Amino acid sequence: MTRGLDRRARPRRRTGEARPGPAGLLLLVVATPADAIALLGAEPPGVPVGVVCLGRGGAGEREALGAALSAARDLGHRIAGEPYVADSGGDPEELLLDVFLDLGPTRVGTLDPDPMSTAVEGPELRFEVVEPPERGRAALAAVRAARAYQEQTGRPVYVDCRRAAVDPRAPLEAASRYPRQSRWLTRGADGRLSLHLLSAAGVLRWTETAPGGPHWEGPELLETPSELMPGLVVLQGADGYVRLIGLRRATDKGEEALEVVTAAQYQSGRPLGLWQSIDNPHTRVWHLARQVGFPAAALDAEGSLHVFVRNVGHSVSTRRQDRAGRWSAWQHLRGLRVADEMAAFPAWDGGVGLVARSRDDAQAVHWYYDRAAGAWAEDRTVPVRVAPGSLAAAPEAGGVRFRYAETGEPCFWRPGAPAPVGLGGTAGSGAAAGAAGAVLQGWPCTVLVQAGRGGTVEVGAHADGRPEDGTWWVPSGVRSLVAPAVALDAAGRVVVAVLDTEGRPRVTRRRPDPAGLEFEPWQAL
The missing domain is CATH 2.40.128 (Lipocalin)
Structure with missing residues (x-):
């Protein structure tokens, strides 16, 4: 069921050419065989799947993966050969790049490069990562190798990172470290539509050649910061500008962290403006700055940009950019502990609202700016129960869409309403x-x-x-x-x-x- 590969003994000539693999191949990259089982179980039947393990793991892991692959075949998955299991050390990115060139994946699935920490009891508040460190190293190697593969071959590849400690039966939308894009089609001021999708090598853009189509040009790989993690917010305001917001892995003095970055497209089909870093709420504490959540953002009626992130303590931090381009300091919104799932939206009063799912259950919380008090206020009397991975801003101002936790039915809710609408x-x-x-x-x-x-x-x-x-x-x-x-x-x-x-x-x-x-x-x- 498994085979060993000593990639150091079989170097590939890096010609930029890759063997054609099964169309739509998903390659699961994990630290050990047991880590692949949850990733495999989250995929619907019919998907062609391959597995790469950077280590052999403990006793029984390979047998458990073999049983999971057999069950997947019975459900209709197309398994692309036996799993690759590395027998020896060496540079994992080099090994993975060789495998990618062998198999030609369309997607790469892996775990969390920056696992969340948990609070540790003691005289001082501390946070520690309890995930095995090899999981994060394998995931980061997968992200970097996928980028190198796309840069060498020109073939788009898309990366999904799944949290390790989640229900194996949960769909990827509910377990992703970085939320899957839910808005990526926009219309510019000149009437042309654009698609913005984040690939392993950066943002890809397709643009209508004329308003109303039907012809398009692309894909065009936009100038993108290195180490942009696999998630992207695409936001558009009344001015027609398209704003891109993501998380980038940054290094300073040998320490690695995540920082929020943003850029704007002012005209359809034209180059992006410069990417700007706005740091994160834990910039000075590097081991915490690797664990922030993915940003949510919205524009208020004055055109100011509001960015929100889940901080290491599982509350919310926010920062605002005014129309002149000036950024406020990060502000900590104390309150209910939240999951990595937030939806920011323009409010009816011209401001911005935020709805987030609770860290511990399907409960939701609503934050809004109280103009009279001059401060953010929290409302926990939100009559919704959110299914993980389903929360998003609605196209109508002042509301959110989500799936009802118990039924999966899509719903709409506007703050102040006594109940959501199915x-x-x-x-x-x-x-x-x-x-x-x-x-x-x-x-x-x-x-x-x-x-x-x-x-x-x-x-x-x-x-x-x-x-x-x-x-x-x-x-x-x-x-x-x-x-x-x-x-x-x-x-x-x-x-x-x-x-x-x-x-x-x-x-x-x-x-x-x-x-x-x-x-x-x-x-x-």
């Missing part, structure tokens, strides 16, 4: 995206997209501002590796985008003057 559709996973202002049969409507049962993308619609009137859904027949995206093009037509199971973006447009949600054939970009 949106129907089949139970699924991940965030539901939306675009308001589409005209359907003469009525202004909000169009939604979600991954339904089995991961198949569904498209739904309800009257603008009235989700309680009912939402109707239609299946699209395709699956997406990330949350599907939706926007309106320059002609007001609904455009849906997916990243298909072979790692290629596809788009479809609503047919002109259809009876309902009828779309043209999918177009591969």
Whole structure:
């Protein structure tokens, strides 16, 4: 079931060429065989999967992985040969790069490069990482080798990092260290649509050649900071500018940390502005600065950018950039301990709100800026129960979308409402995206997209501002590796985008003057 590979004895000529692997191959990279089992169990049937272990692990690990692979085959997974198990030492990034060139993956799945710490009881508050250190080293080697592979071959590869200490049955959306992109289709001031997807080597962009399409140019690899971790926030304000926000691994005096970075695209198809670091709340304490959560962000009515992160103590820290570009200091919002799942959104009063899922259960908490008090306030009386991996800002100002924890049904909630509104559709996973202002049969409507049962993308619609009137859904027949995206093009037509199971973006447009949600054939970009 396993085979040893001494990669130091078999160096590959680095020509930039890679052998073609199975289309859409997912390569799981772990420290030991036991670590691959949860990653394997989170994938839906039919996915071609390979496994690479950087160590042999303890007694029984290989046998347990063999049993898991056999069960996966029975469920319909296509297992790409036997697992690779390294027999010897050497540079893990070099070893992995050789394997990537051998197998040609589309996706790389691994664990958390920067595991969360837990509080340690004692006279002083301390935080310690309890994960075996080899897990983080293997994950970081996988992230870096994937970047090198894409830079050498030019083939996009996408990386997912999963927390180790999570339910093995949980879908990736619910267990990811870095949230999967839920907004990545935007319309610029000139009317052209753009796609922004984070690959191992940086941000890839596709842009319409003319407003309304149908032709696109790309992918274009944008100038991106080195060591950008596999997560990306794509944010757009009333000015049409697209802001990208992520986490970068930084090094200073031999110590490594994570810092929040941001850049802006001011015109469709034009180069990004310079990436700017805004540090993180624990910049001066390096072992803590490696463990912050992924940022959430929103723009207020004045155009100021608000960034929020989960800090090492599992509360929230925030920082604000005004329209002149000046940043405030990090501010600690004390209150309910939260998970790495937050949605920031423009509030009805012109400010910004934040909803976050509790660290310990499905409870949620709402933060808002109390203008009268001149301070952030916390509301724990939020009548929602959030399924992990499903929380996102709604396209309507002042609300969030999420899946109800007990049923998986997509819901909408606006702060102050006594209960959320169910949106129907089949139970699924991940965030539901939306675009308001589409005209359907003469009525202004909000169009939604979600991954339904089995991961198949569904498209739904309800009257603008009235989700309680009912939402109707239609299946699209395709699956997406990330949350599907939706926007309106320059002609007001609904455009849906997916990243298909072979790692290629596809788009479809609503047919002109259809009876309902009828779309043209999918177009591969």
